[in-house]
Amino acid sequence: MEQTLGQKFVKYTLTGSLGVLTLLLTGKELSKSLKKAKAKGLKLSTDKHVRWASRLYTALHNTNFLGFPDEDEEGIYAIAIEMCENDFEIVSKAYLRTFEEDLFTQLTSKLSSSEYNIFLNKLAIC
Numbered sequence: 001m002e003q004t005l006g007q008k009f010v011k012y013t014l015t016g017s018l019g020v021l022t023l024l025l026t027g028k029e030l031s032k033s034l035k036k037a038k039a040k041g042l043k044l045s046t047d048k049h050v051r052w053a054s055r056l057y058t059a060l061h062n063t064n065f066l067g068f069p070d071e072d073e074e075g076i077y078a079i080a081i082e083m084c085e086n087d088f089e090i091v092s093k094a095y096l097r098t099f100e101e102d103l104f105t106q107l108t109s110k111l112s113s114s115e116y117n118i119f120l121n122k123l124a125i126c
Helices: 005-039 044-060 073-082 085-099 103-110 113-122
Strands: none
Touching: 044 073, 044 085, 044 103, 073 113, 085 103, 103 113
């Protein structure tokens, strides 16, 4: 069944609005994450690790437009490409301190084994 112009407009308006809202909430979440991490004693030199942890949290706790869980695998892979294997341990600690969740557990429970292996393969060797 073909959509009318009005239906397409509503669909694109809702999709665009959700995208903008997601960007706003992600920025707000990142700011809160950095404040939490600093309050818990993370040093300023680890801000990049806290940012990666926050982005991973957002990608792992992503929802689709209906509100159902829908991990952002491509976002997770993009973060892995930016990090080194050596950073993963620091990011895991920042994730645990900031969100009180174990990053390894989150990754292995929310990603399939093949998706998790892709994540590990994308970590740069530095």
